[in-house]
Ligand SMILES: [Zn+2]
């Protein structure tokens with residue numbers, strides 16, 4: 161037999177790591193022990209070499225969902241004689257001088273089954289206590305003030321544990337041993353229900369809140385990372401009222417339901433989705449709506465998907481229990497970041513919420529809910545943040561400032577990238593302030609002091625301005641190059657690839673707007689080898705909000721501009737003719753917008769990408785035919801044209817072809833066009849690996865059809881999973897490009 165000692169570094173404490181290790185050891189008949197120290201988890205393994213190796217590879221490949229192993233160090237290995245001991249969990253050890261850069265911060269953890277049993281057991285002392293938690297669950301990232309993770313360094317420090325809680329906290333055999341946010345009704349945080357003038361409402365806050373929600377009232381509820389606005393999801397009138405007050409006419413609302421059975425009444429849940437919903441991450445999962453459910457249409461209008469999450473705190477369980485489902489949408493004013501402080505909530509949401517269910521456990525770092533669709537994280541926040549993305553090589557010290565839409569930033573630390581939570585569109589002062597606050601917070605929590613800064617090429621992004629103001633050596637990276645590399649890295653690719661990047665807007669190196677791009681390249685460089693034929697956007701930003709203008713621009717190119725009957729059409733045509741304020745764009749999202757507007761699905765939008773999302777929403781996926789793909793070469797680049805596509809589309813509309821069919825034929829046209837372009841590029845370059853990135857790949861039809869089409873042609877196709885395919889992922893790509901250029905001495 162062998163005896164091996166390991167040190168495991170990373171996010172390995174407060175995330176159920178030791179029970180997992182002990183279970184794994186037992187399943188492989190390995191003896192020994194595991195213990196937490198103040199900087200890592202130490203493990204001693206006694207057993208046969210084969211089993212020990214299996215243990216280590218399991219630890220690397222499938223650690224518990226909320227943990228992240230950054231490094232495994234083998235500190236001792238020797239032969240072992242004698243009887244094999246059983247595997248035990250040892251008392252934690254505080255080391256005098258733990259290196260701070262070995263400390264990591266766990267994400268917030270959804271309520272575990274043991275705690276759930278307690279809050280619904282009327283014999284338990286935590287019966288119906290909304291802040292119940294233990295070593296395996298509860299708030300983490302959002303309450304941590306500083307490291308190491310100790311109660312004194314969390315917002316729980318103001319609550320002195322009662323005798324019984326203290327006893328649990330100090331008992332190594334207790335589930336609450338060293339559970340930093342440990343609390344009970346006697347000593348922990350409390351709820352309060354207020355009206356929208358701040359007056360306290362007497363009675364049991366939870367019972368009262370349930371009653372108010374049943375009456376159709378809007379209640380702002382403080383959770384783990386911020387406030388939600390809640391209404392009964394089956395009360396169409398209350399939902400309309402929330403939409404009116406929030407000035408949010410169409411953007412889908414996320415729902416929370418008590419359990420999977422209730423979710424299944426409204427949406428289809430497959431095995432993978434079920435596991436994700438139930439996982440301690442508890443993200444919002446976008447699910448296919450059931451056609452025959454009684455879900456009001458105004459929850460996610462013109463959308464095939466609806467976002468559901470399970471409760472992730474005891475408070476959520478208690479509130480959702482009497483309902484089929486609740487709308488739980490972020491508590492903010494439109495376009496501003498999520499609100500997380502009691503006073504701010506009362507001030508800013510008083511004209512939206514009728515009542516406020518608040519508590520006195522302070523949220524230190526705000527964090528929205530995460531969103532996942534078909535296993536792809538499209539909004540990375542609570543439950544994921546601040547888990548590091550782990551690579552092989554050490555990075556130079558870099559701050560990557562991200563883009564503008566769905567902004568976030570990234571910092572390197574050792575061999576990892578720490579991507580911030582989704583912050584929001586970086587277009588106003590409120591969001592900029594939140595962005596700056598979070599950059600400072602991440603730097604101090606992780607003790608980072610970046611030596612380089614990297615940002616987007618776009619001269620007007622606030623993130624670019626921020627980067628310039630740091631005074632650090634700066635690198636500016638092309639938007640779609642960043643998208644492409646973020647997808648390469650996530651899939652462990654370092655050689656040259658064909659990168660298909662489809663999104664809305666990104667600043668090109670020729671100073672026009674790009675977004676329908678095929679590159680060949682790697683981390684150091686890229687070459688634009690194919691792109692959509694550009695179109696002028698009459699009115700610039702305005703055209704993005706009013707896609708009928710873009711439809712007009714396209715139709716003008718085929719001499720059918722008279723098909724757009726809008727009051728302002730003449731004026732817009734004059735703008736186009738004279739080229740006034742009509743920047744050129746090859747953005748793929750814009751083509752979706754225009755088709756959607758022309759088909760009468762959405763002529764002007766109230767949230768980002770709405771026209772494109774609703775175009776996907778109506779597509780009849782059984783339709784196999786396509787509008788003709790049209791490629792030609794110009795100055796060594798492949799131009800993906802849309803002229804014949806528009807001509808055929810116009811004919812279809814004239815003969816009364818249903819929009820469901822037109823939409824699908826358009827989707828098929830996009831897939832065929834890029835597939836044919838990639839085929840030509842492969843023929844010339846012999847590159848076989850293709851990465852897919854950019855916001856358009858949130859469109860599930862485009863994603864799955866593209867993967868299918870390219871795979872059939874014998875290419876190896878990679879897409880995003882952990883790093884968002886939309887602009888939240890930009891910061892990761894920027895950081896990678898900057899790191900590679902520093903390593904190669906190119907900056
Ligand atoms: Zn628990």
Ligand SMILES: [Zn+2]
Nearest residue numbers: 322325344347
């Ligand atoms: Zn207590």
Ligand SMILES: [Zn+2]
Nearest residue numbers: 663666855887
């Ligand atoms: Zn983008």
